Amino acid sequence: MKGSEAVAAVMAELDDEPVVNANGFIGREAFTARDREANFYMIGSMGLASSMGLGVALAQPGKKIVVLDGDGNVLMAMGTLAMIAAAAPKNLVHVTIDNGVYESTGNQKTLSSQIELEKVAKSSGYKNSLVVTELDELKKAFRTALDSDGPSFILVKVEPNFDHNTGRVTHTPEEIKRRFMTAASR
Amino acid sequence: MLNSQNFFSRLKQEGFNFYTGVPCSLLAGLFSILEKQDEFPYLASVREDAAVGLCSGAYMGGKLPVLLMQNSGFGYSLNAFTSLNLIYKIPMLVVMSWRGCGGKDAPEHIIMGDINEKLLETSGMEYSILTQDNLDEVLARARQTIVKDELPFTILVKKGFFDER
Ligand SMILES: Cc1ncc(C[n+]2csc(CCOP(=O)(O)OP(=O)(O)O)c2C)c(N)n1
Ligand SMILES: [Mg+2]
Numbered sequence: 001m002k003g004s005e006a007v008a009a010v011m012a013e014l015d016d017e018p019v020v021n022a023n024g025f026i027g028r029e030a031f032t033a034r035d036r037e038a039n040f041y042m043i044g045s046m047g048l049a050s051s052m053g054l055g056v057a058l059a060q061p062g063k064k065i066v067v068l069d070g071d072g073n074v075l076m077a078m079g080t081l082a083m084i085a086a087a088a089p090k091n092l093v094h095v096t097i098d099n100g101v102y103e104s105t106g107n108q109k110t111l112s113s114q115i116e117l118e119k120v121a122k123s124s125g126y127k128n129s130l131v132v133t134e135l136d137e138l139k140k141a142f143r144t145a146l147d148s149d150g151p152s153f154i155l156v157k158v159e160p161n162f163d164h165n166t167g168r169v170t171h172t173p174e175e176i177k178r179r180f181m182t183a184a185s186r
Numbered sequence: 187m188l189n190s191q192n193f194f195s196r197l198k199q200e201g202f203n204f205y206t207g208v209p210c211s212l213l214a215g216l217f218s219i220l221e222k223q224d225e226f227p228y229l230a231s232v233r234e235d236a237a238v239g240l241c242s243g244a245y246m247g248g249k250l251p252v253l254l255m256q257n258s259g260f261g262y263s264l265n266a267f268t269s270l271n272l273i274y275k276i277p278m279l280v281v282m283s284w285r286g287c288g289g290k291d292a293p294e295h296i297i298m299g300d301i302n303e304k305l306l307e308t309s310g311m312e313y314s315i316l317t318q319d320n321l322d323e324v325l326a327r328a329r330q331t332i333v334k335d336e337l338p339f340t341i342l343v344k345k346g347f348f349d350e351r
Binding site: 020040042043044045047048049050051052053054055056057058059060077079080082083086087173174176177180181184185 | 204229230231232233235236237238239240241242243244245246247248249251265266268269270273274275276
């Protein structure tokens, strides 16, 4: 499966769940696939989508919160996996698009082919953690995670394919925040 | 006299209801009080930048967050403040210990101690230095910055305020 297909599949499955998107292509793909008020797009702050998602999940325990992360982002903030596991928010679904590279900066290799991130999440203490490689599998796993108690980690193995013409997020950072806050407290 | 207990009470009065951080011995008393209460469970962060992410998410979910850190953690979290909080306007109260203040401290703290205020200023971060008798004034400024301007506000804390053991 391609990275953009995986992002689009996740976005298509959503109702009104707040999503925190990691920086780089992931947020741009999510924006292109389905821009919505409940999407937070991280434009800088690599590595912080996960801790931010944890904060939202703890503040809004009645809502399912989704983090759409990248392998490079997760590797940069591996300690945050421990924070999520320790806080154990039932309402957090952590999806990681693992293309094996820092695609946004020109496809340099990440360590994800040598480190089994799903095992890191599991041994940190995530309630559920699994790897998917097929689109159908991803859809099913994501649906299940939305409908059950977490924290859940889904590592999505994809081929790098992001299109460099994919638009950049056009909302200003302040707009992104305002829209997200309104949607997250609705 | 200002101590960890009455400082925490004042923070609660001001509506701060989410607490995280990475410890510093100058704030040990405050951490100890936070860990002992369960009205607002204290969350241990592993790094200061992750704590900034956590507080930012909590704020967007409707909380008013406080982040306790040593000034060394300001170095770790500078990118988070400049590429997230200052541009999206996501506020939080930062209680930052001022290690290396006045050049008298362990070697690793001297440079940050020296540039701490300048670094806050150049990065456009509002702050006040806590004294024995300016807490009301500092919290009023914090309220203005956090609630009205929606920007982070830092309280710089020297040795001798919250390091009760
Ligand atoms: C602190 C920091 N270091 C480096 C960068 C440059 N950078 C932007 S996106 C990115 C890659 C992110 O990798 P990954 O999470 O795997 O997402 P992908 O690009 O593969 O979709 C990098 C290195 C940055 N924005 N911030
Ligand atoms: Mg990647």
